[in-house]
Amino acid sequence: MSRKKPSVKERQRVALHTAWKSVSSPEGKPKVGIEEFMSLSERWGFSKKTLKKIREALKEEDWGEGPFLVNYYSDVEESKVREYERTAREIFGTKHALGLSSGTAALHCAFVACGIGPGDEVICPAVGYVATASSVILAGGTPVLCDVDETLTLDPDRIEELITDRTVAIAPTPVMGNLCDMDSILKIARKRHLRVIEDAAQSCGATYHGKWAGTLGDIGCFSIAAYKIIGGGEGGLLLTNDKGLYERAQQFSEGGGLWRENRFGKAVHEGELFCGTNYRMSELEAALNVVQLRKMxxxxxxxxxxxxxxxxxxxxxxxxxxxxxxxxxxxxxxxxxxxxxxxxxxxxxxxxxxxxxxxxxxxxxxxxxxxxxxxxxxxxxxxxxxxxxxxxxxxxxxxxxxxxxxxxxxxxxxxxxxxxxxxxxxxxxxxxxxxxxxxxxxxxxxxxxxxxx
Ligand SMILES: Cc1ncc(COP(=O)(O)O)c(C=O)c1O
Structure with a gap:
């Protein structure tokens, strides 16, 4: 007997239901409940008295099946990761935003999205953080470290002498809340047909001639983490206006396309699906960092x-x-x-x-x-x-x-x-x-x- 193929919505609902079943204990207690919430509350450093009050208050609650801390299934309710991504799009005005587990994850996804691989060189600054250059290496490419000017950012006067026929991208890094000379860098990039991947990990909120750092090149990467001005725990963000780059970054970050937009669809073009990682942003981090983004x-x-x-x-x-x-x-x-x-x-x-x-x-x-x-x-x-x-x-x-x-x-x-x-x-x-x-x-x-x- 042939069965009608279930719709995408239906399949998502079934997947969700299956996942829900797996999160409850035999006694009907939620898998994630009071103890987990208390563990979080302890991390906030509340006094013993307050912790006791929180525990008492939580006991009064009907926990049902408890929280399901995943970032997809957003047709049921907008997840915190989706809210974080929407908030980022609203603030920065880009077409696409991808929440990720760290700034390093964002950089790795960005270089892979741009197709950087063996034999390709990327010009990275001599001051910044090792993650920019190491992400080029992880993508399979080769970083070439370029000297900086007094702002501690890439010196455009030093870039051209480093460009070879293997150079495919420049990774300007506005360090310490500063800004790069983006007019000059973009001019070189356009002239030499190079991608620009901004590592704005340390400058979330800086603007260059009125435009947000991280939105000036092909892709912008941010670390939204506790040791930055904006960020509560660990987290990353990738911004782009290019749908193709977004899709490749998203796929690479998420099992090679498991949760791509057309989740159950077949690959439409050659090379669309490729092997990926898991750089998903956690719901808990997104819950914190969406608030941080709004405060930025x-x-x-x-x-x-x-x-x-x-x-x-x-x-x-x-x-x-x-x-x-x-x-x-x-x-x-x-x-x-x-x-x-x-x-x-x-x-x-x-x-x-x-x-x-x-x-x-x-x-x-x-x-x-x-x-x-x-x-x-x-x-x-x-x-x-x-x-x-x-x-x-x-x-x-x-x-x-x-x-x-x-x-x-x-x-x-x-x-x-x-x-x-x-x-x-x-x-x-x-x-x-x-x-x-x-x-x-x-x-x-x-x-x-x-x-x-
Ligand atoms: C310039 C720069 N790039 C990338 C990163 C990596 O970010 P994360 O620590 O979130 O992986 C950092 C973090 O310190 C950074 O300062």
Whole structure:
């Protein structure tokens, strides 16, 4: 007897029902219930008294079959991952957004989506984080590390000399809430027919000439994680306006197409389906991070206001140069950074600032392996299995990346707090002025918003 093929909706409903059955215990208690919720609540650090109250309140609840913490089945109810992706699309205005388990996952998906593989070279910055270059390697390609300018982002003047007939993409990385010189980078990319994959992991909320960092190239990748300005646990985000790139990234992130849009459909074109990973974002992380995403515009606005207030009162001193910017207004503004002219000067200024209680730091002449700097990351990148990856070797720019080494070690970061009041800002600027004036003379005011070019 021939049976009518069930509709997609029907099959999803059956799949959902089957999954629900598997989550309940024989006694009818939900698989995920009070104990799991209490475990989460403990992680919030509530007092014993509050935890007891929460437990009592939870006992009153009818838990039914308990929560089903998966990100699909969204025809029943919008999952938190779907809400996170929708929120990202609404905020950033891109056609597609993909929630992922980490920023590294987003980068790996992005490079695979762009078809980067053996023999392909991608230009990555000498300052950023090793995940950008290592994701190129994981995709099968070869990173070429390029020197940076004083903003610690890819120096467009150094890019062209690194382009070979194997180069297929550039991965500008707006580090530390800063911005890359995207006009120049995009111009080179267009001229040389290269993909642009932005690693905006550290700059979620920065804008370049009014456009969000991460939306300027073919794909933008973000880390939405606890150690970033925006993010509560671990998480990643990939943005693109290109449907084809989105579909490839989604497929690669999700078992090679298991949950692609046309879930039960056959492949329509050759090469549509290919082997993938599981970089799914967890529902719990999405529940947290969707809230973080919504807070992003407010957080960035407060930081920028604080930064502007501090800079208004900050003097301009010989031998102490504020870090220049490719778009001062658009930076995240969560720190003020400056370059002491010499390491000797930095070694005087930094401890003095810290002694006054200013939250600041630098690397200076300290030597420790740092996965954010080419000279250190290259050692890790080279230690990959040559049998499994492309025959080419990851390399630093043939001339080395001397400016990255110098700038990254010499820059001093003064951390700001988004909740600082006007008087706190003035006090911080006065503390900085006091220390700076001890070691150098004041310039006449030359303006507080230096730009690179
Ligand atoms: C520039 C940059 N890219 C990528 C990543 C990787 O993000 P995740 O830690 O979420 O994998 C980070 C994280 O620190 C980063 O700073």
């Amino acid at each position: 515009p407010g957080i960035v606005e407060r930081f920028r206001k604080v930064r502007d207030r501090v800079l208004k009162h900050l003097g301009d001193f010989e031998g102490i140069r504020l870090q220049p910017s490719h778009d001062y207004e658009g930076e995240m503004g969560y720190a003020i950074r400056f370059y002491p002219e010499t390491f000797d000067l930095g070694e005087k200024i930094v401890p003095d600032l810290q002694a006054l209680g200013v939250r600041c730091g630098w690397i200076g002449r300290e030597e420790w392996p740092d996965w954010h700097l080419a000279s250190d990351m290259i050692e890790v990148l080279k230690r990959r299995d040559p049998q499994r990856f492309s025959g080419l070797h990851p390399e630093r720019a043939r001339t080395g990346t001397p400016r990255a080494d110098d700038y990254y070690r010499r820059i001093v970061t003064v951390h700001l707090n988004q909740w600082m009041k006007a008087k706190d800002c003035k006090e911080l600027a006065n503390q900085m002025n006091t220390v700076f004036s001890k070691y150098s003379g004041r310039h006449r005011d030359r303006g507080k918003k230096p730009t690179v070019r």
